[in-house]
Amino acid sequence: MNIKSALIAGFVVASMAASAVSQDRPNIILMMCDDMGWGDTGFNGNAIIETPHLDTIAKEGAILNHFYSVGPVCSPTRASFLTGRHYFRMGVWTANKGHLPKEEYTVARMLKAEGYTTGHFGKWHLGTLDKVISSKGKGRRPEANYAPPWERDYDVSFVTESAVCTWDPGIGSRAKNNPYYENGVPTHENVLGCDSRVLMDRVIPFIQNAAHSDTPFLAVVWFHAPHENIQAGPEYLKMYEGHGEAAHYYGCITAVDDQVGRLRAELEKLGVADNTALFFCSDNGPEGAVPKDRSKTRRAGSAGEFTGRKRDVTDGGVRVPALALWLGRIQPGSFIDVPMSVLDYLPTVRAMTDASLPDGRKLDGENILPILCGDSKEHRTAIPFRYQKHACLVKGKYKLIIESPDDNALDRLFDLSKDVAESNNILAQYPEIAQQMRAEILAFLASAKASHNGSDYGVSSYTPVDPWEELGKQTAKRKKKTDKQAVR
Template sequence: MILRLLPWSPTFLCLLISAIAGQIGIASSANAADRPNIVLMMCDDLGWGDTGFNGNTIIKTPELDALAEEGTVLDHFYSVGPVCSPTRASFLTGRHYFRMGIWTANRGHLPSQEFTLARMLKQEGYATGHFGKWHLGTLSRTVSAKGKGRRPDLHYAPPWERDYDASFVTESAVCTWDPGLGKRAHNNPYYENGVATDENVLGCDSRVLMDRALPFIENAAKKDQPFLSVIWFHAPHEDIQAGPEYLAQYEGHGEAAHYYGCITAVDDQVGRLRKKLDQLGVADNTLLFFCSDNGPEGKTPKDRAKTRRAGSAGEFSGRKRSVLDGGVRVPAFVHWPGQIPAGVRLDAPLSVMDLLPTVAAITGANLLPERQLDGENILPIWKGQQIQRETSIPFRYGDFACLVRGKHKLIIESSGDRSQDRLFDLSNDVTESDNLADQHPELVESMRSELLGFLKSAESSHAGEDYDGGHVPVDAWHPLSRAKNRKAATSNR
């Protein structure tokens, strides 16, 4: 006997509803599984040449090297900012820091109207956490680590009011050992979810912050909730001090042992993170990204020899505070099992501004259609499906403005005076010593026009035109003029 179900029978309708519900459930589960966890790590003042995966033979970074080997190394990756706060603003927003008035370190703050990685992913159901350095505003309305000139009431912009569910942060740099002590701890405590704390803030700073990041990750994983974890290490920014076990690994290296040791301490904590992801069973569905916020500290070889400023910019000219590549090209890699090729090194120019639109593409998150972004979705480049970024990368620091378009880099010092323009072919001039501006006037004019157009757009953003009212810039716009400190900012070192 064959049972026939008529389309209008109760049994048929129940089965149909059940099937539809089942398909919806399957689709929902698939969508949830397609949303990877995102862990975005950044060191502070780590030079391009300070890791094993970029050729350093002294500093031990086996955990970072393994992730780089199993993922894709970004050989031509820009922090965009040659100092910390600007890079951090661009990292979280996909926008150039000049749009927000964050000209340099300890200037400006992250406006509440900015659409950040945390805001974007929180709207998608992600748990959001930030651990380590903040440096995008004060964490108290009454005191600041930078003194009265910082105006804590004016620049109050903590992560717990910027869409993070959990946070463990300091306003600015702390010592890499015993971060709760010393001069840099003055008015600069760790704030845990908005409350200043002195609990477990001694010893290795990288371990201290990872002690907070891992429980956040574990809690989200146990709830089967995708997570965004931004981990910004303080190392190897000054004050640079390595713990005894790390100094022992670099005996005979003098003061540089402290610099080397605190980087290896970061590496150990990255290994600890990876082990936890494996234990939780989420490693294969977690995207790991790593970079630095600018080039290494240290103005001259003599300065670096006498202090702990032992960082390496590799073969590039310039260091921190320079718009030359040594100040803004940083070590970086992305690791995402099964999604990003392993054992690949990309030489396409990319930047921290690309993170937000790329994460949006990966997670299916919606961007603000009216918000001007300076980054772009580089997932096709990560996957090897596209060779180059479609748009140029703008820079601005002090009285210097730059643009990287493919293999060329233009540096200008004035909107009208072209006499100091410099054009470099980065594909065969990594030291930026051969000025080709006179040989390629049409290219210079094209890039100059694009760069000035960007600055005009950034000036409008700074005035609040990207926001829906109520925004008053805290500083006046910085017009581009002839540099007074040209030698300091662009000299080859």
């Protein structure tokens, strides 16, 4: 065979292989809102906020009614979302602390190794995007926490380090030292108007390019809305006239919904909708206390019937709206009440794509595809939480919250199947269950501490950026500082 014939044959084989991957493995879209409460969507019963496109996904796929962000603030959730591992394993204690270590094996790295093209769009919040400046100032230690998506296995990225205003994101106080970076370069092109539209303007071409080249894709889309600064565009404010300041909050969510609809229309147009799986959730519960008259505040989010809000480990802070859609695999109109979390994304995507994880690293989530497809009603792996002075575990219908590794006097045990408000501590009635769950929490924390010190990475020189945060050792001064950072 001459050189020309060999090249042609090689091209044909490569094209056939790429086509086989595209046909056999689904495209993956992972979407997440910022500070959206469990009760902020139509599919979860909100009678004011219009979310017709998300509601359609709920009808064509599954509502994940008992889904956890794991983190009660954004950065921790994002770390777990991409890795399938608890954020304490990598030192992302809270918002604006730590970063995504390059040694972590993410969903992007996993799928890139399988021939997927990978893209990340929207908020990043897993490290700084510049070694000198940060939107959070020098205290963020820009060089020590430099961890941009273009160095974390994304072929394409359009991201901000942290939150921006939901209208005109390219200007204003939130944009200071916090520009959009397009593939690693700060940009001021097309960064005005509705932020959700600005994001989707980059997502659509990425998907078009992948579809036209018959390449499977991973698109991670992290909307900024409805995080502060909350501002809706004129057309959305008009939709919610009469709702005062809350109209901005409602309008931001409907703007997200419109862009989800735009995305789905493009998938249909490109002929890839049937082979694209979509997931949607929020990163934590809604921000701030809400007065009885919601019209007086833009912090109008709803945690539904659950207790607590953002920064709480009670379900109002960590139980979030969630959907899953995979046409032909997930039964339309499914309503799934099994506890699940963002920790399950990576192992589930792994199962959907038949991808491999080369190093056998400890995962804290599990493959929930059998649950999504109706073949199982049990999440076998307990779901761990850790934030400030609290550590928690959800196991089946029970949830245990502890505050000390040594003293169980403040432990609380709840039966979530009967007590969604977490108001009835049943620990005295079920001491053996509480004791077993407490032991499991402490074992998890010991494992996470070892991971934090680099035991999973096989790199002898690995040194974590920040020291381990022992349960029960957080000072009042540190707690106040952490709360202030998380609000920002």
